[in-house]
Amino acid sequence: MRLIQIFARAALTALTLMTPATLLAEPLRIVIDSGVIEPMPYAVPNFIDEGGAGEYAANISRVIASDLTGTGLFREIGPEAFISQVTSFGAPVAYSDWQAINAQALVTGAVSGSGDQIVVKFRVYDVFSGAELGEGMQFAGTPGSWRRMAHKVADAVYSRITGEGGYFDSRVVYVAESGPKNARLKQLAVMDYDGANIQYLTDNSALVLAPRFSPTGDRILFTSYATGFPQIYLMSAADLSIRALDQQDGTMTFAPRFSPDGNRVVFSLERGGNTDIYTLDIGSGALSQLTDSPAIETGPSYSPDGSQIVFESDRSGTQQIYIMSAGGGEPVRVSNGNGRYGTPVWSPRGDMIAFTKQNEGRFHIGVMLVDGLEERLLTSSFLDEGPSWAPNGRVIMFTRQGAGEGGEAALFSVDISGRNLRQITTDGPSSDPAWSPLLP
Amino acid sequence: MDWDRGTIGSALLHGGFFVWVILGDWLFAPQAVPEIPVSEVSLLSEAEFDNLTAASAAAVSPPVAASDPPPQRPAPAEEVTPDVLPEAELAQPDIAPLPDAPLADEAQPIPVPSTEVPAAPRPIDRVEDTPVDDTNDTPELADTVTPEVSEQPAEDVVETPPEPAASPEEAATQIVTEAVETEQDAPQLPPTASRPPPGRPKVVEPVPPEEEPPVEPVPEETAQVDVTDALNEALADTPTEPASDPTAPPGPPMTSGEQDALRVAIKKCWNLGALSSEAMRTTVTVSVFLGQDGTPDLSSLVMIGSEGGTEASAEKMFEVARRAIARCGKAGFPLPPEKYETWKELELVFDPDGMRLR
Numbered sequence: 099m100r101l102i103q104i105f106a107r108a109a110l111t112a113l114t115l116m117t118p119a120t121l122l123a124e125p126l127r128i129v130i131d132s133g134v135i136e137p138m139p140y141a142v143p144n145f146i147d148e149g150g151a152g153e154y155a156a157n158i159s160r161v162i163a164s165d166l167t168g169t170g171l172f173r174e175i176g177p178e179a180f181i182s183q184v185t186s187f188g189a190p191v192a193y194s195d196w197q198a199i200n201a202q203a204l205v206t207g208a209v210s211g212s213g214d215q216i217v218v219k220f221r222v223y224d225v226f227s228g229a230e231l232g233e234g235m236q237f238a239g240t241p242g243s244w245r246r247m248a249h250k251v252a253d254a255v256y257s258r259i260t261g262e263g264g265y266f267d268s269r270v271v272y273v274a275e276s277g278p279k280n281a282r283l284k285q286l287a288v289m290d291y292d293g294a295n296i297q298y299l300t301d302n303s304a305l306v307l308a309p310r311f312s313p314t315g316d317r318i319l320f321t322s323y324a325t326g327f328p329q330i331y332l333m334s335a336a337d338l339s340i341r342a343l344d345q346q347d348g349t350m351t352f353a354p355r356f357s358p359d360g361n362r363v364v365f366s367l368e369r370g371g372n373t374d375i376y377t378l379d380i381g382s383g384a385l386s387q388l389t390d391s392p393a394i395e396t397g398p399s400y401s402p403d404g405s406q407i408v409f410e411s412d413r414s415g416t417q418q419i420y421i422m423s424a425g426g427g428e429p430v431r432v433s434n435g436n437g438r439y440g441t442p443v444w445s446p447r448g449d450m451i452a453f454t455k456q457n458e459g460r461f462h463i464g465v466m467l468v469d470g471l472e473e474r475l476l477t478s479s480f481l482d483e484g485p486s487w488a489p490n491g492r493v494i495m496f497t498r499q500g501a502g503e504g505g506e507a508a509l510f511s512v513d514i515s516g517r518n519l520r521q522i523t524t525d526g527p528s529s530d531p532a533w534s535p536l537l538p
Numbered sequence: 539m540d541w542d543r544g545t546i547g548s549a550l551l552h553g554g555f556f557v558w559v560i561l562g563d564w565l566f567a568p569q570a571v572p573e574i575p576v577s578e579v580s581l582l583s584e585a586e587f588d589n590l591t592a593a594s595a596a597a598v599s600p601p602v603a604a605s606d607p608p609p610q611r612p613a614p615a616e617e618v619t620p621d622v623l624p625e626a627e628l629a630q631p632d633i634a635p636l637p638d639a640p641l642a643d644e645a646q647p648i649p650v651p652s653t654e655v656p657a658a659p660r661p662i663d664r665v666e667d668t669p670v671d672d673t674n675d676t677p678e679l680a681d682t683v684t685p686e687v688s689e690q691p692a693e694d695v696v697e698t699p700p701e702p703a704a705s706p707e708e709a710a711t712q713i714v715t716e717a718v719e720t721e722q723d724a725p726q727l728p729p730t731a732s733r734p735p736p737g738r739p740k741v742v743e744p745v746p747p748e749e750e751p752p753v754e755p756v757p758e759e760t761a762q763v764d765v766t767d768a769l770n771e772a773l774a775d776t777p778t779e780p781a782s783d784p785t786a787p788p789g790p791p792m793t794s795g796e797q798d799a800l801r802v803a804i805k806k807c808w809n810l811g812a813l814s815s816e817a818m819r820t821t822v823t824v825s826v827f828l829g830q831d832g833t834p835d836l837s838s839l840v841m842i843g844s845e846g847g848t849e850a851s852a853e854k855m856f857e858v859a860r861r862a863i864a865r866c867g868k869a870g871f872p873l874p875p876e877k878y879e880t881w882k883e884l885e886l887v888f889d890p891d892g893m894r895l896r
Contacts, residue, residue, distance in 0.1 A: 125883035133808030226864040261854035262814035516715025
């Protein structure tokens with residue numbers, strides 16, 4: 099019996115000692131709390147021509163690369179660095195070759211054409227993980243819309259890599275300027291977000307200002323001096339027909355903006371030397387006054403859910419930003435820094451407000467949270483003003499004008515991180531940009 | 539009215555009398571008599587006169603300086619005569635003969651002062667009294683308004699190099715906006731306070747070892763004990779040292795320097811530049827097994843937790859983390875081979891909170 103006891107004790111001891119400790123031990127835990135912020139290297143070999151695509155295959159891949167690189171978040175690796183070539187859309191990807199040139203993402207695609215239709219299909223790969231990001235996708239359209247198809251592919255690639263929506267397949271309405279500075283001629287124009295496909299919507303017979311797209315992109319609000327005084331007008335983007343809104347004698351209306359549902363317009367109305375904020379029901383023409391203050395209150399902008407309105411007012415003695423309920427009521431001041439704040443615009447995401455700030459002789463485009471915290475100035479120049487959000491709330495376009503006689507107005511865009519400040523190429527001096535929603 | 543001779547004569551005489559009375563003092567005034575100079579004198583007695591003369595004699599006698607020696611004639615200086623050198627030793631210049639002035643063939647005119655009237659000065663260009671109406675000099679109208687001239691002197695024009703259309707792409711551990719960049723150009727002030735010294739480490743008091751209970755002696759002669767009891771007793775007496783801390787790694791622990799080396803190797807590939815704002819608010823924890831050469835087994839790489847974002851944003855952050863591990867672990871992480879049992883499985887927490895825009 100003694101022997102049995104000794105044997106059992108020895109066996110259990112050995113069993114315990116031989117138990118893999120790693121099955122019981124915690125793995126080594128490392129916290130990574132800092133990294134790098136740099137454009138992500140990627141490659142877009144020319145899309146494969148699967149027949150009938152002609153020059154569209156190469157052109158589409160170039161527009162995609164231009165879109166992605168233009169965000170400042172990506173850096174294209176040129177074809178001269180490629181080790182392997184993509185010869186077929188369905189061919190397996192040689193990941194090691196793309197890893198060797200440090201391409202972290204790879205976009206492959208093919209274009210085929212038949213009759214008056216072209217089809218673009220593409221895939222996105224995470225090179226170092228050796229996996230495809232999402233699934234393959236294709237778009238079909240007319241050859242004349244090949245740029246839009248390229249923008250849509252770029253939007254999809256952007257979204258798969260960053261996790262947020264794109265903004266490439268969108269348009270921008272703006273004021274095209276011409277003539278000497280003391281006798282400026284202004285007309286409405288619209289272009290792709292990257293400055294391509296410019297079209298003029300009005301002639302330059304009357305001064306026009308502050309165009310704004312409707313939430314669906316089918317209408318445009320703007321201010322015109324056609325009658326000698328500023329009045330707001332509504333234009334149909336389809337046939338460019340124009341009609342005046344709330345034209346009353348002895349009043350001036352300006353700074354219009356659509357409500358998120360597109361049924362109302364919020365704007366400023368000047369009557370008897372006092373400017374307040376009003377809303378107008380487009381269908382019924384019913385007018386509602388939201389503010390009643392001796393101060394100048396203008397620049398209203400709805401929150402994305404339509405429940406609140408942000409605007410600027412000098413009721414405190416200096417120009418500041420306030421938020422009130424969409425039905426009016428006592429506003430709450432949200433800007434608290436030094437200087438003067440104006441032209442507030444609510445982000446499409448609803449979490450931030452872009453604004454123009456003037457302080458110590460410099461103009462800035464900035465963003466802040468809706469409670470006024472975490473104010474961040476993105477630009478600084480002689481004159482920056484009029485921010486407009488991209489559909490995804492990631493990029494802001496605005497007007498920048500240089501000093502002196504030679505300082506022409508131009509359109510610029512900047513990432514909300516403050517990076518990637520770049521000028522939008524137009525056909526002349528331009529101002530007052532307003533971004534459309536993503537096109538259907 | 540008839541005037542007789544007597545009346546006329548009387549009138550003339552009376553008129554002359556009145557004229558003499560009125561103008562007589564002026565016409566026949568006598569010459570002024572010159573004023574006679576008068577000198578004042580006083581009378582002196584003889585004694586007073588003697589005293590005056592004695593005082594005048596004493597006043598004019600020359601003063602005598604008692605201390606000054608009388609001047610003496612200076613002795614004549616010794617005469618210095620130069621040594622005379624023989625004439626032969628000095629070369630003297632020859633006496634140049636006077637030039638003979640040639641006589642002119644003709645009589646020369648003798649210059650005399652000119653008596654001619656000097657010519658009038660040459661006319662010079664001068665400004666006309668009346669302005670010239672030149673229609674060709676009319677200034678052109680500018681298309682734009684010319685700014686007023688300021689009284690303040692203009693600053694020196696500094697030519698700035700053309701700015702690129704886009705900001706340069708460069709890696710950074712934090713984002714610097716255009717606005718912040720201008721503020722950072724300002725001179726940096728010295729720190730106003732220094733960091734406090736680190737605190738003294740706590741002294742860990744040694745824990746006294748617990749006294750083991752005395753082992754009861756086993757009686758030699760025991761009753762019938764079945765195998766189950768023997769096994770239970772054996773289990774109760776089995777040394778429990780290896781199982782006392784089941785979470786401790788079996789190998790030697792990683793030093794903080796070794797852990798930092800691994801952290802640096804991963805974070806240099808953790809690129810957050812192409813992430814959404816939502817994903818930047820998401821912390822993910824991933825698990826991965828490593829080979830003995832330090833290379834990650836990507837098939838074992840899984841996300842075991844996330845915090846602070848949506849499922850989609852966690853997925854994007856996981857993809858970025860996976861990319862970082864795959865890129866920088868391709869050649870193996872710098873880990874001590876002798877501690878493989880310690881690091882063969884890693885639990886990596888990717889926390890972007892410090893990188894998020896504020």
